[in-house]
Amino acid sequence: MFVHRVINGYNQPRMYENILIDSGLTDKQATVYGVLISTGDLSAQDIVSLTKLKRATVYDTLKSLSKEGLVTTFIKDKKTYFHPEHPYSVREVALKRKNSVDHGLNQLESSMNDLVSEYMTSTHTPGVLVFEGREEVKKVYEDLLQEGKEILSIVQPANIDPPLYKWLTTTFVKKRVSKKIPARVVVAGASNEATVYSELDKKELRGSRTIEDPLFQVGIEFMVYGNKVAYVSFSKNADIMGIIIQNQFIASAMKSVWQIVWRSANGK
Template sequence: MKSNILTNIGLNKNESLIYETLLSYGEMIASELTEKTKLGRQNTYAVLKTLVQKGLVEEFDKKKKLTYRVEPPQKLLEYTENKKIELEENEKTLSSLLPTLMSDYNLAHNKPGVVYYEGIEGIKRIYEDTLREKPEEILVFRSPYEEKRLNKYIFDYMRRRAKLNIKTKIISPTNPSKEIEKNDELYQKERKYIPINIFDLYTEIDIYGNKVAFMSFKKNVMGFIVESPDVTHTLRTLFNLIWKAELPIS
């Protein structure tokens, strides 16, 4: 058997050498393998242990000596199948982590673009970014839809935001949570209201610095941050236009 076939399925050079030697000579003890392969006693034992763990070599007692032999070659197919499953699982894990990795990369390298987030932890990362930027103010188009699992976090977030002296202006529907609204002055917030029948936003929009964050709580909890001076300028202009207008308070 060619060593490169074994290395192609994931065995290293020493593992391939030990495997091929056992395949050719049959049952052997470690000292015999060391003599045949010239790998050295310590390396031979380490490689044998790894091959046993991978299910490719069997370890057993024979005449009171640990002896080794290869498992049936079909085990190589099982090994490659297990590697394939492991690779697919790692790919899924990486895919789920990619938005977080991209966020860290973009924030560290000041790369403009769009970064997506999912779930409660993703929404928290968006809010944390508004603090990390330390803007003078945050402009918020508030949605009437809330995620109760975020309540405790939101109160802590508002406290830390006020501590950073970040002011917040909010355009909100006329059915805000009174629990959140009652401490507006403490948290340096101003609000203006529009009746929900003409302002039923499904997504919260936060405008800060050169970024705009969109967060949806109506069905799937998800969001994304757009980093673009042009997009930010446009939405900030719209916000200020509505803020200064005569709003139809109900």
């Protein structure tokens, strides 16, 4: 239905503009669409008069709103008028933009390791990432999966936070095996604990050796993979946190330390 109401001294409600801008419209789009939904169908000249925007700006803005599906046109008495689509259309536009942003974030996340690696190489500085809390620490293990390199680890299973241990054994290990990422693990602790752990080695694509020494108490998991070193502190009586260091020299040094421990451990 054609509605044409031009109000002298019209004062466009700024509240609408702010809401529309927050939903993803530009300030000019919010101004023009806001005056249309508040006043009704208008000609371009009416919009210029009410918004105080330049004519060229109004036409460009109407064109962009039309492309977004927020404004349509019709002709009456040989004059073109602009009609605002239902505000639900703004929600649809906002959802499309949100989906686009979410997709972009996912793409960024999947490429983050490569981007960080390029950054560290070009700036000659080690990259350090810190994760605090059980859910955040899981990202350390997700990075292991994303890197896809053999994992060299030292761990004491008996000291692992129980909920995290359950996730590691039921979710992480399955993902690692499905990606065919091997692991070699030095297990600290009593021989019976290590035996339970090593019994699953073949199934879990892992080699393990044991160090049963009261002096060798490990409250963290230490991992070397690719050009990275990760430490996860998950003792039952301590805060859970993880650290990833990306630096080839540090990784090489810690790999040497791991190899010495591996050679001194009991195993096949």
